[in-house]
Every structure is written in C-alpha cells, then in structure tokens.
Amino acid sequence: MGVPKRKTSKMRLRTRKASHRWQAPQLGKCPQCGSSVPPHTACPSCGYYKGRQVLTVEGA
Amino acid sequence: MRHQKKTVKLGRTAEHRKALLANQVCSLIEHQRIKTTLAKAKAVRPLAEKMVTLGKQGSLHARRTALSVLRQKDAVKKLFDEIAPRSANRNGGYTRIIKLGQRKSDAAPVAFLEWVDAAAVVEEAAPDGKSKKRKSGKGEPSEAKPPRKSKKSEPNE
Numbered sequence: 001m002g003v004p005k006r007k008t009s010k011m012r013l014r015t016r017k018a019s020h021r022w023q024a025p026q027l028g029k030c031p032q033c034g035s036s037v038p039p040h041t042a043c044p045s046c047g048y049y050k051g052r053q054v055l056t057v058e059g060a
Numbered sequence: 061m062r063h064q065k066k067t068v069k070l071g072r073t074a075e076h077r078k079a080l081l082a083n084q085v086c087s088l089i090e091h092q093r094i095k096t097t098l099a100k101a102k103a104v105r106p107l108a109e110k111m112v113t114l115g116k117q118g119s120l121h122a123r124r125t126a127l128s129v130l131r132q133k134d135a136v137k138k139l140f141d142e143i144a145p146r147s148a149n150r151n152g153g154y155t156r157i158i159k160l161g162q163r164k165s166d167a168a169p170v171a172f173l174e175w176v177d178a179a180a181v182v183e184e185a186a187p188d189g190k191s192k193k194r195k196s197g198k199g200e201p202s203e204a205k206p207p208r209k210s211k212k213s214e215p216n217e
C-alpha cells in the first residue's frame with residue numbers, strides 16, 4: 001500500500017486550501033440607476049439593459 | 061462521425077426535445093418575446109432563426125417544411141406573413157437573448173428571447189393590473205379589496 005511519507009505541513013495544507021477561497025462576484029454598475037448588476041444582464045432594479053427599458057420592475 | 065454536430069439535449073429524449081423546441085418557437089411567434097431558462101433560449105434560437113429563413117423564402121415548399129417542424133398552422137401563417145417580411149433586410153441574427161439573472165426558486169439562469177425587429181415590447185404588467193382593478197371594482201365585496209388596490213397601484217405609479 002502506498003502511504004504518505006511525510007505529514008502534510010500546516011503551510012502546505014493552507015496553501016492548497018487557499019486556492020479554494022470564495023471570491024465575490026464581479027459586479028458592474030447600472031448606468032441608469034447606479035445599482036450593482038452582474039455583467040451582460042438586465043438590471044433587476046430598474047429594468048434597463050443597453051440603454052433601453054427591457055422589463056418593467058415592480059416598485060421601480 | 062458526429063464531429064462538431066452539437067445538439068443541446070436539455071435532458072430530454074429526441075421526440076420530447078423536438079416538441080419542446082417547436083412549442084417554444086410557436087410561443088415566440090405568438091408573443092414576440094418569451095421568458096425561459098438560458099439553456100432553453102440558446103437551444104430555441106437556432107430553430108427560430110431557421111424558421112425565419114424558411115419564412116423569407118415564402119414558397120409553398122418552405123411553408124410545408126415549416127409546418128412539418130412547428131405543427132401549428134396559425135404560427136406558420138403569422139411567421140410567413142408578419143415576422144419573416146419585417147426581417148427582410150437582415151441576414152441572420154433575427155433573435156436576441158437578454159439575460160435576466162437567476163430564478164429565485166432553483167437559481168436557474170433566466171433570459172428573454174425576442175425578435176430583434178419586433179417593436180420594443182416592455183413586459184406590460186400595468187394593463188393586467190388595470191383590468192383586475194376594474195373587475196374587482198365591479199365585484200361585490202368592496203371592503204376587502206380596496207387596500208389591495210392601493211398597494212398595487214402605488215408602485216406602478
């Protein structure tokens with residue numbers, strides 16, 4: 001049976017785990033209302049996309 | 061060999077998939093814009109554009125080919141009479157996908173699929189609300205509904 005020769009050091013373990021770190025989504029700003037919007041997506045708060053009204057939003 | 065013959069399977073059998081795509085294209089023809097998951101929108105788009113190409117040919121043969129795929133006479137008629145002529149100056153790219161973010165229930169990415177040459181259709185919630193208000197106004201139990209009316213009408217205004 002193959003068996004680890006060395007104990008994994010804290011640094012080696014943490015370096016490996018560091019690559020799994022959560023990253024916040026990359027958000028852009030809606031040019032119409034200024035709220036945060038994912039890229040290439042109609043703004044959920046004002047309904048604008050590429051300079052025109054795409055959908056009507058309740059309460060906007 | 062099926063090299064580069066890409067088919068979006070959508071987790072369905074071939075017949076189920078064909079029926080789904082045909083229905084989606086017919087809905088798109090009828091309503092000018094449909095809201096589906098992004099995967100389905102991407103799968104529907106090539107078929108919809110092929111149907112427009114048939115519509116631009118306008119021949120009886122093209123009409124029968126379209127009917128054999130869509131299986132709805134009203135949709136084929138509207139396709140050939142309205143939708144194909146207005147895209148006469150466009151060489152492909154008749155449809156547009158607008159991403160709408162993720163659905164609340166299952167986090168599926170949702171999108172609009174719409175005709176590029178359609179007049180800008182904003183999703184109209186207001187007329188429905190008005191008709192509901194009128195109906196509720198005519199209805200007898202007037203005490204329970206007025207507060208709901210005011211809540212609905214304020215955000216629209």
Ligand SMILES: [Zn+2]
Pocket residue numbers: 030031032033034035043044045046047048
């Ligand atoms: Zn906005």
